[in-house]
Amino acid sequence: xxxxxxxxxxxxxxxxxxxxxxxxxxxxxxxxxxxxxxxxxxxxxxxxxxxxxxxxxxxxxxxxxxxxxxxxxxxxxxxxxxxxxxxxxxxxxxxxxxxxxxxxxxxxxxxxxxxxxxxxxxxxxxxxxxxxxxxxxxxxxxxxxxxxxxxxxxxxxxxxxxxxxxxxxxxxxxxxxxxxxxxxxxxxxxxxxxxxxxxxxxx
Numbered sequence: 483x484x485x486x487x488x489x490x491x492x493x494x495x496x497x498x499x500x501x502x503x504x505x506x507x508x509x510x511x512x513x514x515x516x517x518x519x520x521x522x523x524x525x526x527x528x529x530x531x532x533x534x535x536x537x538x539x540x541x542x543x544x545x546x547x548x549x550x551x552x553x554x555x556x557x558x559x560x561x562x563x564x565x566x567x568x569x570x571x572x573x574x575x576x577x578x579x580x581x582x583x584x585x586x587x588x589x590x591x592x593x594x595x596x597x598x599x600x601x602x603x604x605x606x607x608x609x610x611x612x613x614x615x616x617x618x619x620x621x622x623x624x625x626x627x628x629x630x631x632x633x634x635x636x637x638x639x640x641x642x643x644x645x646x647x648x649x650x651x652x653x654x655x656x657x658x659x660x661x662x663x664x665x666x667x668x669x670x671x672x673x674x675x676x677x678x679x680x681x682x683x684x685x
Contacts, residue, residue, distance in 0.1 A: 488544070490518045492536050507535035565605040569673070571596075572610050576670050576680070579618050580663065589618045589662070606678055617665065617681040625658045 493503055500518070504511040509531050516522045517532075524532065533539065575596050582589030597611030632650050669680040 486517050486520050486523070488542065489524070489532060489536075492538055492542060493518075496536055498536070503532070503535055507531040509535075565603060567605045568600075568607075569676075571600060571604055572606060572673050572678075573670060575607065575611055576614055576666060576673055579614055579666050582618075582662065583659070587622070590615065590622065593618065610673070610678060610680065613681045618662075621658070621662050621665075628654055628658055 493500070498506075500511060500514050503509075504514050507514075509528055513522070513524075513528065514532075517524050517528070533542070536542075575593055578592040578596055579589045581592045593611060593614045597607060597615065601608040601611055629651075632654050635650060665681070672680050
């Protein structure tokens with residue numbers, strides 16, 4: 483696309499007036515005035531005559547492309563948050579499962595609350611918490627079925643007019659609760675040694 487401002491700029495750089503350019507190019511003064519004022523766009527013979535009179539190629543009249551705007555800088559990728567190390571909290575997370583000794587199901591609720599509160603800010607909490615919760619849920623389900631078996635055995639003994647042995651309940655409580663306490667204590671020692679591969683099951 484040809485630019486009328488380029489024609490004017492070239493004429494002035496050559497030190498020519500509109501009248502002299504009209505005389506040298508053979509283009510009427512009125513046409514040159516209209517071209518430079520942007521009232522008309524020069525074409526064909528007029529362009530060639532003006533280029534010859536100004537001693538420039540036709541390309542000199544073309545509109546110079548505007549420089550491309552620089553691309554906005556790409557912001558650096560945000561670095562992932564650094565998780566702080568807290569071995570004492572990992573111990574607390576594991577030992578909180580012993581709260582079942584106070585009230586059933588606290589061995590799941592308390593570790594779950596601790597896990598949620600720090601899993602995104604403290605190193606290894608997400609993994610250790612999943613392992614602790616996985617084992618406690620499995621233990622809770624297993625204990626439920628174990629006590630159901632004791633109940634069925636007691637009903638069978640009662641139906642055959644045999645004495646009901648409360649020792650079965652006590653023995654099952656000692657067995658299941660003792661197993662959980664021992665596992666929690668054992669893996670607590672493993673955590674203290676820096677071994678995070680605790681509990682045989684995961685959530």
